[in-house]
Amino acid sequence: MAIRKLLIANRGEIAVRIIRAAQELGIATVQVHSAADADSLAVRMADEAVNIGPPMAAKSYLNIANILKAAVDTGADAVHPGYGFLAENADFADAVEAAGLIWVGPKGDSIRVMGDKVAARVAAESAGVPVVPGSDGRIDDLGSARNIALAIGFPVMIKAAAGGGGRGIRIAQDMEEFERLMPQASAEAKAAFGDGGLYMEKVIERARHIEVQILGDGTNVIHCFERECSLQRRRQKVWEEAPSAALPQAMREKLCASAVALAKAVNYRGAGTLEYLYDDASGHFYFIEMNTRIQVEHPVTEMITGIDLVREMLRIAGGEPLRFTQGQVRLNGHAIEVRICAEDPAQGFKPGPGTITSLKVPGGPGVRFDTMLYQGYTVPPFYDSLLGKLIVWDETRAAAITRMARALDELEVGGLPTTKPLHQALARDAGVQAGQFHTRWLEPWLEQNADKLGEESEAL
Amino acid sequence: MSKQILSPLPGTFYSRPSPDQPAFKVVGDVIAVGDVIGLIEVMKSFHEVTADQAGTLVAFIAEDEEPVMAGQPLIELA
Numbered sequence: 001m002a003i004r005k006l007l008i009a010n011r012g013e014i015a016v017r018i019i020r021a022a023q024e025l026g027i028a029t030v031q032v033h034s035a036a037d038a039d040s041l042a043v044r045m046a047d048e049a050v051n052i053g054p055p056m057a058a059k060s061y062l063n064i065a066n067i068l069k070a071a072v073d074t075g076a077d078a079v080h081p082g083y084g085f086l087a088e089n090a091d092f093a094d095a096v097e098a099a100g101l102i103w104v105g106p107k108g109d110s111i112r113v114m115g116d117k118v119a120a121r122v123a124a125e126s127a128g129v130p131v132v133p134g135s136d137g138r139i140d141d142l143g144s145a146r147n148i149a150l151a152i153g154f155p156v157m158i159k160a161a162a163g164g165g166g167r168g169i170r171i172a173q174d175m176e177e178f179e180r181l182m183p184q185a186s187a188e189a190k191a192a193f194g195d196g197g198l199y200m201e202k203v204i205e206r207a208r209h210i211e212v213q214i215l216g217d218g219t220n221v222i223h224c225f226e227r228e229c230s231l232q233r234r235r236q237k238v239w240e241e242a243p244s245a246a247l248p249q250a251m252r253e254k255l256c257a258s259a260v261a262l263a264k265a266v267n268y269r270g271a272g273t274l275e276y277l278y279d280d281a282s283g284h285f286y287f288i289e290m291n292t293r294i295q296v297e298h299p300v301t302e303m304i305t306g307i308d309l310v311r312e313m314l315r316i317a318g319g320e321p322l323r324f325t326q327g328q329v330r331l332n333g334h335a336i337e338v339r340i341c342a343e344d345p346a347q348g349f350k351p352g353p354g355t356i357t358s359l360k361v362p363g364g365p366g367v368r369f370d371t372m373l374y375q376g377y378t379v380p381p382f383y384d385s386l387l388g389k390l391i392v393w394d395e396t397r398a399a400a401i402t403r404m405a406r407a408l409d410e411l412e413v414g415g416l417p418t419t420k421p422l423h424q425a426l427a428r429d430a431g432v433q434a435g436q437f438h439t440r441w442l443e444p445w446l447e448q449n450a451d452k453l454g455e456e457s458e459a460l
Numbered sequence: 461m462s463k464q465i466l467s468p469l470p471g472t473f474y475s476r477p478s479p480d481q482p483a484f485k486v487v488g489d490v491i492a493v494g495d496v497i498g499l500i501e502v503m504k505s506f507h508e509v510t511a512d513q514a515g516t517l518v519a520f521i522a523e524d525e526e527p528v529m530a531g532q533p534l535i536e537l538a
Contacts, residue, residue, distance in 0.1 A: 036527065055527045056472055070471040191478065341501065353470055382527065385503040439464035 001317040003027050003078040003102055006044065007071045010082030011061060013372045014294070015042035018080050023312040030074045032067055034060035036380040038438035040373040048074055052156050055382040061085045064092050068099050076112035078317060084384070087293040088115050104317040105270045106216075106292050113266055114290040118161045118199050124287040126264040129258045132277060132286040134201035142182055142421035143198065149178055152202040158182060160189035162184055168192060169235070171203060189441040202287065206438040207277035209237075210244050213301045215267035215312055217322045223256040224305045225331050227273075227297055231426065231442045234350070238419075238442060239426055240297035240337045242304045245397060246280055260288070260326075273299070273315045277439075296339070296389065299370060303335035303393040334397040336404050338426075341385040342370070342418035344365030345446075345453035358414030362407040366393040366400075368413070379416060387418065397435065401427055425452040463513045464521065464533040471502035473509075473534060476522040483524070485535070489517045497535055500528070515538060 004099040005028040007016045015031060019042060023030045031046035036055035043049040050070040051189040053060035060066070062085060071079060079085040083103070094108040105111070112138070114120045118138050121131050133152045138161055149156050149197040158181055160168030170185050172178035182198070190196035210230065228244035243252065245323045259274040273291045278284075298309050307329065315323065343349040355378045361369050371388025373379075378385065392407055394400040405427040408420055426432050431441070431447075446453070465472065475483045475498045485497050495511045515537030522534045 056525055193478070351505055353503060381469070381502045383503065 007076035014082040079106040127262040132201040155203040162193035162195040211275040218269040221263040242300035300335040334400045337391045338423040345422040352417040354416035361414035362410035463537040471500040474499040
């Protein structure tokens with residue numbers, strides 16, 4: 001049953017992105033919003049808007065009862081959760097379907113399996129997908145955990161089974177630190193996720209973060225190639241590319257085939273991403289987790305394949321089978337996305353909400369800016385700092401970096417600090433240009449290049 | 461003479477370090493300069509609010525989990 005009226009249970013740039021896809025499909029839109037977001041671009045663009053609570057996300061964007069009530073009151077027949085908030089909440093997915101609505105995403109049970117990092121590891125292994133050496137499941141007690149740590153070798157990562165998005169992770173360099181961190185990690189996981197379960201993984205030094213975009217209709221699964229997101233700060237992605245700067249073609253085929261195999265094994269429906277670590281030196285890749293939702297960095301995949309992923313999500317949720325065979329998905333050129341956040345890179349990435357006094361959006365060939373900003377908009381302090389994503393496409397990686405530098409020079413956001421100077425410095429960096437990086441490359445680079453991260457560096 | 465401690469940032473005010481812990485300070489507590497009296501969450505990052513004046517806490521002006529503006533009074537001291 002095709003979707004007629006879609007409720008967007010999210011905010012910011014992704015809400016705008018979803019509304020655009022819905023509009024192109026002739027689907028009416030309902031934007032739910034907190035009291036702090038009444039003036040948001042998504043509210044202005046949607047056909048209808050419903051206030052679902054106070055600014056605090058726990059009372060609005062995470063308020064399942066209010067969101068479902070808004071859907072019923074407006075006659076919406078589908079819910080798109082975006083990313084973050086309730087996007088990977090299996091109980092919400094079930095509640096949406098129980099209310100007779102279409103959930104734009106995988107079944108609640110798929111979210112449960114793939115959202116539990118331990119269950120996902122087990123599913124990956126049984127689908128023949130390599131995983132990072134570690135515990136075969138949850139750690140039961142300190143004694144057996146000690147033996148596993150000795151077997152896989154230090155440093156080891158202690159991770160929360162219910163964690164994700166870079167949260168709930170600790171690294172122990174030796175046994176003494178391991179024994180000290182284990183109880184802390186368990187208590188913290190219990191407090192943060194309501195589940196103190198832990199598992200362990202070997203730390204892969206100098207690994208790249210490479211992830212595979214997949215689309216499934218519950219029966220068939222295709223991949224849309226990979227993205228590389230190795231440039232991270234505090235485990236948050238900063239700069240994303242498609243394809244990877246480093247993956248040889250034969251390895252790309254193996255990696256993408258493994259992602260399809262795993263997604264097929266769980267009868268995956270919708271858009272999803274399988275995240276891997278890739279070790280250049282050994283040529284090995286290891287599955288780490290799956291995100292059962294659209295991701296922030298999805299536009300780079302759209303740019304290299306020409307497939308509108310959000311539109312496909314809506315079509316699949318509306319009951320259509322996949323519209324592409326694997327052979328029809330072609331990788332063309334190179335795309336890069338940078339996250340423009342309301343943070344000051346010259347001051348330790350201090351967040352800076354405020355009012356947009358001026359806005360100049362870059363244009364020209366191969367340039368896309370996904371944002372919720374408009375001149376005069378006041379960015380509220382209650383949510384994450386992402387203002388927009390600048391995405392460029394060009395024939396080659398080198399040309400895309402040149403184009404990114406050009407587009408960044410055109411971008412002007414007045415009224416608050418942004419991470420634009422960081423991206424300008426990265427685009428000029430020889431290491432970035434050579435694609436010589438790994439997940440722990442950026443943080444020391446930031447320390448060494450602190451002087452290049454102010455707005456004044458533009459004069460150079 | 462009443463004194464107020466103002467929020468240094470816009471965001472969400474928390475009077476407790478986490479939902480299952482007691483408040484940093486309660487009415488009647490003696491507060492010294494530099495004491496942490498609460499947290500402000502700005503764009504998912506947490507900032508401690510420290511007292512820039514000393515005194516006895518007589519009232520919370522902002523409630524736990526309340527949205528606040530920069531410069532808005534949080535607590536009143538005597």
